[in-house]
Amino acid sequence: MSFIQTDTYALRGYECDANGLLSIPALMNFMQESANRNVIDYGIGINDLAQRGYGWMLMRFGLRMHQYPHYGQHIRVITYPTFVEKYFIHRDFRVLADDDTLLADARSTWLVFSTEKRSMVPMPDFIRTLTPPADVDSLPKLTLKPDFQAIPVVSTETQSVTVGWFDIDQNQHVNNVSYVQWLLEAMPKEMLQTSELAELDVIFRNESHWPDQLLIRADADDALTFRHRIEQAETSKDVILARSRWR
Template sequence: MAFIQTDTFTLRGYECDAFGRMSIPALMNLMQESANRNAIDYGIGIADLAQKGFGWMLMRFCLRMHQYPRYSQTIQLMTYPTTVEKYFIHRDFRVVAEDGTLLADASSTWLVFSMEKRSMVALPDFIRSLSPPTNVDPLPTLPTKPDFQMAAFSPTDTKRVEVGWLSIDQNKHVNNVAYVQWLLEAVDADVLQTREIAEIDLVYRTESHWHDWLEIQSMDETDSSIRHRIVQTESGKDVILARSRWRES
């Protein structure tokens, strides 16, 4: 059986920024919540996987903001799996206003890891056998390695953070949205106050844990795009690579 998750939310003050726009981390948190509800219907929620010794890990995520929801606005968020492969499952998101206006959409790629070995495994049969909806128009599948992942990176700004307890999720690693908040907080103050994100494209490379020290790096790519990188201070491993595109707000 195929399931499409549809949730309705009315934006609260703490989900909005200083200008009353919904914040990117708040939206991503709601998307993650809806995705887990959808996964539960399919029998592949966080608890379902944990019972079998597995966990979910986000590998790719690309969010496009067409029009920002604002404080007290009611939105409808839909999510559903689109394609199931040997190692990856792809999931789309759509956010619309009450009148049907498309506010945002996102595509994502997820993998499963062994809780014991903390390493990627092929999708178990109980996941590979699920049936994605057929009455949807899926977004293009994200490339495993986008162009910015392979390009040279010379950071112009670096900040350090220590992973706190409240950034850890049920899979015992840093929640994917926490990284996004850290990399956005590192953006130049003038950009944050005069522009808004049009798109953010993320590659998650490895997990990090409580008390890890991370370096949040950024570099201007063009007048309207910024490259981001988060690195484990001790190991030097890339945790996340990203590109954000900005427009006048």
């Protein structure tokens, strides 16, 4: 049996930015909540995996913002798995207005890890037998190795952040939304005030935990395109790499 999750969210004030538009972290939280509800229907929710010694981890995330909804507006988040492979499962998201205008879409790639060894494992059989919906128009899969990851982010300007208790999730590592919020907060002040995010492409490389110290860097490819890196302050290991495009 296959499942498509559809949830309606009314945008509250604390989910909007200084311009009264839906914030990217709030949108990602909506997407994550809808994805969680969808995997529960499939019997592979967080608690289902935890009982077997596994956890979900986001590896890739690609977001396109077509139009930003505003405070008080209702949006629909639709999500479903698209492809199941030996090591990865792919998931699409679509965000619609009341009149079915496409506000945003996103692609994601997830893996399963051992909570004991904290390392990736092949997709267990009880997940690999999952049946994605057949009557959907799936977005193309994200590449496992995006081109921007091969270009060093060498900016000497850094911002530091200490992982807080409320940044970690049930898998005992930093939630992906916290990383994106930190990445966006580190953007130049003028960019945040005068532009809006159009696209975001992220690859998650390593876990971080409470209370790790992280460093955030960004390099500009041009006036509206940036590459980002979040690294462990102590080891210099990549935590995430990303590219953002603005308009």
